Amino acid sequence: MAHVVNLAVQAFLTTHSKSKHFDPSAPDADLVTTRDGIDRDEVGLVRAIVVKERSSAKWKELFQRLQTHADDGRALQTTSLQLLLDMKVRWSSTYVMLRRALELKEYVNEFVRHIGIQERNVEKRQKLLNLELSEAEWDRVRLLLSLLGYAEKAQHAFSTEHGPTLHAALPALEALHKAWSLRMDSVKYMDFTDALEAALRKVSEYYERTASSDAYIMAMILDPRQKLKHIRTYWGEELVTQATQHAEEMARYEMIYGCEDGSPKQAAASGQNITTRNPKLDALLGELSDDETSGSPALIDTSRQWRDPAKPWLQGFHEYLSTHENMGNFSIVQWWGLNAARYPVWASLARDFLSIMATSVSSERAFSSAGITISKRRNRLKADITEALQFMKCFSKKHLLFRDDPSVMSEVRAIESCVDVEDDAPALVEDCDGWDGLVEDFDESRDLALSEDDSDVFVSFMDL
Numbered sequence: 001m002a003h004v005v006n007l008a009v010q011a012f013l014t015t016h017s018k019s020k021h022f023d024p025s026a027p028d029a030d031l032v033t034t035r036d037g038i039d040r041d042e043v044g045l046v047r048a049i050v051v052k053e054r055s056s057a058k059w060k061e062l063f064q065r066l067q068t069h070a071d072d073g074r075a076l077q078t079t080s081l082q083l084l085l086d087m088k089v090r091w092s093s094t095y096v097m098l099r100r101a102l103e104l105k106e107y108v109n110e111f112v113r114h115i116g117i118q119e120r121n122v123e124k125r126q127k128l129l130n131l132e133l134s135e136a137e138w139d140r141v142r143l144l145l146s147l148l149g150y151a152e153k154a155q156h157a158f159s160t161e162h163g164p165t166l167h168a169a170l171p172a173l174e175a176l177h178k179a180w181s182l183r184m185d186s187v188k189y190m191d192f193t194d195a196l197e198a199a200l201r202k203v204s205e206y207y208e209r210t211a212s213s214d215a216y217i218m219a220m221i222l223d224p225r226q227k228l229k230h231i232r233t234y235w236g237e238e239l240v241t242q243a244t245q246h247a248e249e250m251a252r253y254e255m256i257y258g259c260e261d262g263s264p265k266q267a268a269a270s271g272q273n274i275t276t277r278n279p280k281l282d283a284l285l286g287e288l289s290d291d292e293t294s295g296s297p298a299l300i301d302t303s304r305q306w307r308d309p310a311k312p313w314l315q316g317f318h319e320y321l322s323t324h325e326n327m328g329n330f331s332i333v334q335w336w337g338l339n340a341a342r343y344p345v346w347a348s349l350a351r352d353f354l355s356i357m358a359t360s361v362s363s364e365r366a367f368s369s370a371g372i373t374i375s376k377r378r379n380r381l382k383a384d385i386t387e388a389l390q391f392m393k394c395f396s397k398k399h400l401l402f403r404d405d406p407s408v409m410s411e412v413r414a415i416e417s418c419v420d421v422e423d424d425a426p427a428l429v430e431d432c433d434g435w436d437g438l439v440e441d442f443d444e445s446r447d448l449a450l451s452e453d454d455s456d457v458f459v460s461f462m463d464l
Contacts, residue, residue, distance in 0.1 A: 001169045002359040004156045005176070008202040009091040009148065016195035021043025021088045022051050032131070034072045039191075042137045042144070043094070046101045049108060049131050050083040052115065060113060066107045092155070095148045102141055109133065137408070140191060147192060150179040159361045163331050164354035166219040171230055176431065187200065192243070206292050217243050224325040224335050224366065320346050369393065 018033045019041045032044045053059050060082065067080040086093035101108055109132050116129035133141070157172040158165035177200060184196040185188045211214050221227055221243065232240045242352045320343045327335050332354065340347035357363070374381055374387050381389070394400075 001158055001173070001359065002155050004173065004203065004206040005151050006091050006205070008176075008199045009151045011202045012147070012151075012192075012199035013043070013094060013194045015092065015198040016192060017041050017043040019047060022047065022085060040137065042133065042140045043098070044129060045133055045137065046098055046108075046141065047086065049112060050085045050097060052085050052128075052131070054085060059115065063107065066110050066114070067104070092152060095145065095152055098141055098145055098148075102138070102145060104441075105138060105140060117167065143189060143192070146346075147180065147189070147196070148181065150176050154349050158358040163333055164219070165358040166215060166224070166354065166356050167223040167332075169358045170207075170220065173203060173207050174234065179205070198396075215353055215356050218247065218349065219356065220334075221247060221321070222350045222354055223332060224327055227321055227325075244321065248314075310324050316343060316345060319343075336428070366390070 015043060032048050033041045052062050064080040068075060068077055070076055081100065081104060081331055084093070084097050085102065086097040096450065112128065112132040116125050119125040119128055154172040154176040158168045180196050180200055180203075184193055184200070189196070217231070220230060228243065230245055325335070330338070332350075334352045336347055336354075370386065373386060373393070
């Protein structure tokens with residue numbers, strides 16, 4: 001899903017800005033272009049300034065000094081920031097580049113004036129001075145950032161690696177589409193109409209492709225906070241009925257219950273539906289709620305309506321959908337772990353659908369971590385060793401490794417053994433290794449114990 005957002009934003013940027021990305025093989029290429037032969041491209045202007053600032057240590061030092069010292073030499077602040085250059089393969093880098101430039105707007109304009117004054121060639125000096133952005137151009141940068149900010153929120157809504165995010169995919173895309181659609185009709189964003197239109201076509205194209213998979217809707221239903229709420233509020237009752245009927249057709253129920261009579265006892269929980277606990281998604285969903293009613297029809301008790309001896313699972317199926325869940329501070333995974341006995345069929349579906357990754361962020365991070373492990377000096381590691389090292393790195397970062405340190409009594413005995421008690425003034429024995437020897441003795445005794453019991457395996461490793 002993050003790839004869909006990336007494609008949409010790339011369509012937006014390529015339509016709005018014709019400025020090329022910086023190519024190190026052609027450092028003198030002109031990055032500044034115009035739109036319709038009138039307005040200068042604000043993205044190209046910012047990019048050209050960033051390239052100039054990062055081109056040498058001299059200009060980096062100048063930009064840093066502008067932030068930390070006044071013209072008379074007085075210290076202004078102790079910290080400084082550098083401008084960031086975007087890259088072609090990551091749309092978010094353009095967003096970050098523009099945001100940093102806008103944050104340092106005052107210093108960016110001053111930097112352009114300084115490098116222009118220091119240039120001796122008249123033609124080059126005028127070219128450098130022309131890089132300074134006007135207030136109108138900075139306003140367009142600000143508007144552009146506000147539009148790209150919705151894509152940034154959508155991407156972060158389902159890019160975490162700490163829990164399921166597939167249930168947030170469709171709501172995030174819908175909110176992104178709604179936010180851009182509303183602003184395309186606004187006079188304030190008239191300079192971005194063509195770019196927004198191209199981006200919306202890309203979002204619609206890939207949104208329609210999600211209809212070929214059950215995973216997205218099932219993941220939404222399996223979110224205990226939302227269930228059918230989003231579908232009922234924004235899709236209508238007809239699609240709620242279709243989604244419910246489609247969920248009933250899953251073969252999982254017969255696989256679990258077979259033809260046995262009776263269904264497991266399931267206690268209903270009280271409470272009201274709460275937010276998604278995802279700030280990025282909540283902010284986006286506010287766009288959907290601008291002209292929609294926030295409330296949803298009251299859910300009725302269907303415990304008696306759906307009792308069918310031929311389908312013992314049907315009562316539990318509808319009890320889950322009709323129950324308001326108050327999850328408190330529990331995550332989706334924790335909630336299903338605690339309520340698997342209440343809803344065994346739904347819990348089985350949750351294990352399958354919620355484990356589907358909405359993005360490849362976590363897997364890409366795993367590959368990056370493996371690339372650090374398998375370096376040029378460790379290029380002959382076997383697969384089993386690499387796997388063990390990766391697990392150990394993960395356990396170490398998550399603080400899941402526990403090592404028993406030597407006890408206080410062991411330390412006291414070791415110190416006493418190193419003291420010559422025959423003399424009035426105790427002196428340490430010369431061949432005593434102190435704490436290092438104690439740790440080595442502890443390691444040797446532990447290794448001996450491990451060799452006697454092959455079922456207990458201890459792996460020590462260095463910080464990679």
